[in-house]
Amino acid sequence: xxxxxxxxxxxxxxxxxxxxxxxxxxxxxxxxxxxxxxxxxxxxxxxxxxxxxxxxxxxxxxxxxxxxxxxxxxxxxxxxxxxxxxxxxxxxxxxxxxxxxxxxxxxxxxxxxxxxxxxxxxxxxxxxxxxxxxxxxxxxxxxxxxxxxxxxxxxxxxxxxxxxxxxxxxxxxxxxxxxxxxxxxxxxxxxxxxxxxxxxxxxxxxxxxxxxxxxxxxxxxxxxxxxxxxxxxxx
Amino acid sequence: xxxxxxxxxxxxxxxxxxxxxxxxxxxxxxxxxxxxxxxxxxxxxxxxxxxxxxxxxxxxxxxxxxxxxxxxxxxxxxxxxxxxxxxxxxxxxxxxxxxxxxxxxxxxxxxxxxxxxxxxxxxxxxxxxxxxxxxxxxxxxxxxxxxxxxxxxxxxxxxxxxxxxxxxxxxxxxxxxxxxxxxxxxxxxxxxxxxxxxxxxxxxxxxxxxxxxxxxxxxxxxxxxxxxxxxxxxx
DNA sequence: GGCGCTATTTATAACAC
DNA sequence: TGTGTTATAAATAGCGC
Numbered sequence: 277x278x279x280x281x282x283x284x285x286x287x288x289x290x291x292x293x294x295x296x297x298x299x300x301x302x303x304x305x306x307x308x309x310x311x312x313x314x315x316x317x318x319x320x321x322x323x324x325x326x327x328x329x330x331x332x333x334x335x336x337x338x339x340x341x342x343x344x345x346x347x348x349x350x351x352x353x354x355x356x357x358x359x360x361x362x363x364x365x366x367x368x369x370x371x372x373x374x375x376x377x378x379x380x381x382x383x384x385x386x387x388x389x390x391x392x393x394x395x396x397x398x399x400x401x402x403x404x405x406x407x408x409x410x411x412x413x414x415x416x417x418x419x420x421x422x423x424x425x426x427x428x429x430x431x432x433x434x435x436x437x438x439x440x441x442x443x444x445x446x447x448x449x450x451x452x453x454x455x456x457x458x459x460x461x462x463x464x465x466x467x468x469x470x471x472x473x474x475x476x477x478x479x480x481x482x483x484x485x486x487x488x489x490x491x492x493x494x495x496x497x498x499x500x501x502x503x504x505x506x507x508x509x510x511x
Numbered sequence: 512x513x514x515x516x517x518x519x520x521x522x523x524x525x526x527x528x529x530x531x532x533x534x535x536x537x538x539x540x541x542x543x544x545x546x547x548x549x550x551x552x553x554x555x556x557x558x559x560x561x562x563x564x565x566x567x568x569x570x571x572x573x574x575x576x577x578x579x580x581x582x583x584x585x586x587x588x589x590x591x592x593x594x595x596x597x598x599x600x601x602x603x604x605x606x607x608x609x610x611x612x613x614x615x616x617x618x619x620x621x622x623x624x625x626x627x628x629x630x631x632x633x634x635x636x637x638x639x640x641x642x643x644x645x646x647x648x649x650x651x652x653x654x655x656x657x658x659x660x661x662x663x664x665x666x667x668x669x670x671x672x673x674x675x676x677x678x679x680x681x682x683x684x685x686x687x688x689x690x691x692x693x694x695x696x697x698x699x700x701x702x703x704x705x706x707x708x709x710x711x712x713x714x715x716x717x718x719x720x721x722x723x724x725x726x727x728x729x730x731x732x733x734x735x736x737x738x739x740x741x742x743x744x745x746x
Numbered sequence: 747g748g749c750g751c752t753a754t755t756t757a758t759a760a761c762a763c
Numbered sequence: 764t765g766t767g768t769t770a771t772a773a774a775t776a777g778c779g780c
Contacts (some may be wrong), residue, residue: 288757290771302560326568329566518752
C-alpha cells in the first residue's frame with residue numbers, strides 16, 4: 277500500500293454568510309462567486325427565457341453587469357413598472373409622463389427590432405420549408421420551437437404594452453415617475469419596503485420584491501391593487 | 512436481503528442549458544432557480560460587501576428584484592448615462608388623456624382577447640402535434656400562418672400604442688387644447704404638434720410628434736371617437 | 747405556486763501557482 | 764486577479780403532495 281499521500285487541501289468547508297474579514301480572501305471569494313452568480317443568471321435566462329438584469333459593484337468599485345436581452349432594456353423595463361397610486365406629486369406629473377412615454381417608445385422600438393428579426397427568420401424558415409423536402413418530423417418540431425419562442429416574444433410585447441398602459445393610467449391617477457435624478461430618496465413616501473441588507477442578511481426577507489405588478493388581461497383594478505411598494509421606484 | 516425499495520426519485524439529472532420546452536417544468540425551474548439566484552446574490556453582497564442590483568422578469572411578466580443596499584441606488588449609480596428626453600412641463604389636458612387612455616385600454620382589451628384565443632389554439636395545435644403523427648407539411652404551414660397573423664395583430668397593437676403615445680406626447684408638450692374650451696392657445700408653444708382628442712380633431716395634421724423621439728407616422732383619426740365614462744379613471 | 751424528498755450535479759473554500 | 768486541484772457544501776431535476 278502506498279502511504280496515504282498528503283491531502284492537497286481539506287476541501288470545501290462550511291462558512292457563515294457574513295462579511296469576510298480577511299481582505300484577500302474576500303476578493304478571492306468575490307471573484308469566484310461573481311462568476312458563479314453571473315453564470316446562474318445566464319442559465320436562468322436561457323432555461324426559462326426570463327429577462328434578467330444584474331449589476332454588481334466589486335468592493336473595489338469596479339462594476340460588472342449582465343443583462344438579457346440587455347441590461348439597459350431590463351432597467352428601462354424595470355423603471356417602468358407601475359408606480360403605485362397614493363403618491364402625491366402633481367408637479368412632476370407631466371415630466372413623469374413624458375419620461376414614461378419616452379420609455380414606452382423605446383421599448384416599442386426595441387420590440388420592433390426583435391420582431392423584425394423574428395419575422396425575417398420566420399420567412400427564411402418558411403422559405404426553406406417551401407423549397408425543400410426536409411419537412412420531416414424533426415424539422416417540423418424545430419420550426420415549432422422557433423415559432424413558440426416567437427409567440428412568447430410577442431406575448432411579452434403585449435404584456436409590456438399592458439404594463440405601460442397601466443403605468444400611464446396610474447400616472448394619470450396621481451403619482452409620478454419622477455426624473456431619474458440621483459439615488460436620492462424622493463419625498464416622504466411610505467418607506468414600507470425600505471429593504472436594506474446592511475452587513476448581515478437574512479436571505480429570506482431581503483430586498484426581494486416578491487409579488488410585483490402583474491397586469492394580465494389589462495385589468496386596471498389589478499394595477500391599483502398591485503402589492504408593489506412603489507417607493508422602491510423612487511417616485 | 513431486503514428487496515431494493517423503490518427509489519422515490521432518480522435524483523438530479525444533468526440538463527442542457529437551453530430553453531425548457533415544457534411550460535410547466537419551465538415555471539417550476541424558474542421558481543427554484545430564481546430563489547437560488549437571489550440567495551446567491553444576497554450571499555455575495557454580504558460576504559464581500561458588494562453592491563448588487565438584480566432584476567428578474569419571469570416569463571409570465573412578473574418582476575422580482577433584489578438590491579443591496581437597495582435596488583434604486585444601484586440602478587441610479589449604474590444608469591447615469593441613460594439620457595431622458597427632456598420634454599416640457601405644460602398643463603395637461605386630462606380629458607383628452609382620459610379619452611386616449613380609454614381608447615388604448617379598449618384596444619388592448621380586444622387584442623388581449625384575440626391573443627388569448629390564439630394562444631389557446633396554439634396550444635391545441637401543439638398538443639395535437641405532439642400526440643399525433645400528422646406533423647406533416649400542411650400542419651406546420653398552418654401554424655406558420657397562425658403565428659404570422661398573430662404577429663401582425665401585435666404589430667398593429669404596437670402601432671396603436673405608438674399612436675396613442677404620440678397623442679399623449681403632444682398633449683404633454685404643448686397647447687393642450689384645454690378641455691372643451693375653444694381654439695384657445697395657452698402659450699406660445701410650437702403649434703406644430705398641436706393636436707387634440709377632445710371635441711374635434713383634424714386627423715390630417717394631428718399629433719405628429721416626429722422629432723423629439725422618432726414616433727413613426729401618427730394618425731389620430733380614430734383616437735377621439737371614444738366616449739369614455741371619464742370617471743373610470745378618476746381624473 | 748409552494749414544500750418535501752432523494753440522487754446527483756454544481757459550486758466553491760482552502761491552497762498552490 | 765485568473766487558474767487549477769481536491770474534498771465537501773449547496774443547489775437542484777424529477778417526482779409526489
